[in-house]
Amino acid sequence: MYPKLMPGPGPVLLYVEDEEITRETVCTLLQRRFPDLLIHTARNGAEGLQLFRELCPDLVMTDIKMPVMNGIEMAKQITELKANVPIVVTTAHSDMAYLIECIEIGISRYLMKPIDSGKLFAAIAGCLATIQLERELQAQQDHIRKLSRAVEQSPSSIVIADPLGFIEYVNPKFTALTGYGEQEVLGRNLRTLQETGDDLWATLLSGSEWQGELEGVKKSGEPYSESTSISPIFDINGGITHLVVVKEDITQRRQNARDIELLNRTLSARAHELEVANRDLEAFSYTVSHDLRTPLTNINGYCQVIIELFGQKLDPQCKEFVDIIFNETITMSELIRTLLEFSRLTRTEMFRSRTDLSELAVEIAAGFRMRHPQRRVEFEIVPGMAAEGDPDLLRLLLDNLLGNAFKYTSLKKEALIQFEVIDRDGESVYLVRDDGAGFDMAKAGKLFTPFQRLHSQREFSGFGIGLATVQRIVQRHGGRVWAEAKPEQGATFYFTLPQQQL
Incomplete structure (x- = not known):
């Protein structure tokens, strides 16, 4: 053979x-x-x-x-x-x-x-x-x-010890983690480097593998945590000749877990605070809608009674004062209505559907023309624009954007307002463009902040809440809104409405 x-x-x-x-x-x-x-x-x-x-x-x-x-x-x-x-x-x-x-x-x-x-x-x-x-x-x-x-280059710490736990070999990862040199640990017992319980040694001496987490101390005195697996090596007769220890540093993982737990507790507390704040806001909304509106309605009514019953008997200055009071109550009522509408934006349940934005814009533009027949404003609205979203909120969104453009072109004899959609990197971006007063881009950071105005009340009336409303509606739909403008050269407002599965 x-x-x-x-x-x-x-x-x-x-x-x-x-x-x-x-x-x-x-x-x-x-x-x-x-x-x-x-x-x-x-x-x-x-x-x-x-x-x-x-x-x-x-x-x-x-x-x-x-x-x-x-x-x-x-x-x-x-x-x-x-x-x-x-x-x-x-x-x-x-x-x-x-x-x-x-x-x-x-x-x-x-x-x-x-x-x-x-x-x-x-x-x-x-x-x-x-x-x-x-x-x-x-x-x-x-x-x-x-x-x-494989052992030398392993990303895990590897230690080889005799059956009693006396170290015979450590790989470079171990020395890098613990700070001990190889010669400093050879001959030392595993028990002197980490806390090991009796159950660990009982498991190993029975010939079984032990897995768990151990705490250790680096040469610098810094504590660390490790996920550890210890396996016995057997000779041909079944006797244990060595122990192989494979360890992964989980100190950062544990710290991350503690941080996440703390963050969750903080978020839970914050959620409770927001829940309380929402209840307070609802109570405030009720107060505004009932307790404030009722006196205003009464004042408004009495002003009308005075004008109707005593208008001819009042001297001109007194009549002017009554007219001012009457107009201010109307302004105050409108402000209260706007505030309530704004506060409801984040609490109103959304009902998404396919919505024709072009049709909404045409209806809104017709309303502006009807209320202001003296204005010479041309609306250019691209037909067929549609998006998935809450129809009522999208109507409010366009009403504010088109209304904003209509207002800030009021000083021009003839104005142009455009509503269209463009494609940017595969994303539909809607825009409303006007050729009105515009604004300085250095002040653009204030645009969407409630009650912040870039023009004086004397130039253009309003409460400074419209664009903040636009931003909240867009954000509720998961989109973005931004603007570009130049003083006296008009402004363009862009927004996105990500498509979602209905």
Whole structure:
């Protein structure tokens, strides 16, 4: 029974022999006995040396006495190229000098001609066995190097200890984490570096793996936490020879968990505060709508009674005062209505549907023309614009934006207001553009803040709540709103309404 090499390319034999009949006979015998053997032949040492350089065969068999270069000289040069290559020498001469020279250059297999097939097969089989062992050894060494690199370069801390817990090895990650040098921990017991309970050691000594979290202290005195797995290593008899400890630093993870827990508690408290604030706001809204509106309605009514009953009897100044009071009550009622409307924006339930924005805009524009027939304003509204959203809120959104444009073009004899949609990077962006008063972009940060005005009340009336209303509606729909403008060159307001699954 001759050895079979492990999976991979078949072994390569270089056979150097100047006698053609001998060369062919030996090749035939070897091919029959070793079918996986790849044989290359040469007629003298020079040819053999050249082939060796080209092929780097696994073993060499050579005659000694050959023309051009003899087998001994070739073998010397081959061993300089590859020191451990097995070489089998064949010769018809039992010359002791040749034998000694063969031994000196490391040739251990020597066959006499005529070659005995049994001895030939035994010699080649021995060489193949050597090659097999070398390949297995190389594979094991490669495997060991791979495992060694994996342990050395592991992102986890790895410690190897004896069964009693005395440390024999730590990888670079361990030293980087703890601050201890390798020589500072070798020979120390795991118990001195981390708190380990009796249950841990009982589990390990029973032959089972232990997993859990441990607390440790770095060389600097700083505490740290680790998720740890400790596994016993067994010998062929089932005895524990070593313990392998694999650890992952979870200090930051634990801190993050504590931070999240604290944040959740804070958010919960904040949510409770907001709930209380909402109840207070609802109570305030009721007060505004009832307790404030009722006196205003009474004042308004009495003013009308005074004008109707005593209007002719009042002197001009007194009548002017009554008119002022009457108009101020109307302004105050409108302000209260606007405030209530604004406060309800974030609390009103939304009912999304496909809404025709163009149709809404046309209706709103018609209303402006009807209420202000003296104004010469052209509305350019792109047809077919639609979006998913709450129809009532979207109407209020457009009413404020178009109303804003209508108001700030009031000082012009002729004005143009446009409503259209454009595409920006695959997103629909709606815009309302006017050619009115515009504003300084340096003040744009105040645009959407309630009660902030960029123009005086004397120039343009209003409460400064319209654009804040626009922003809240857009945000409730998950969109964005912004503006661009130049003084006396008009303004453009942009907004997005992300499409959602209905």
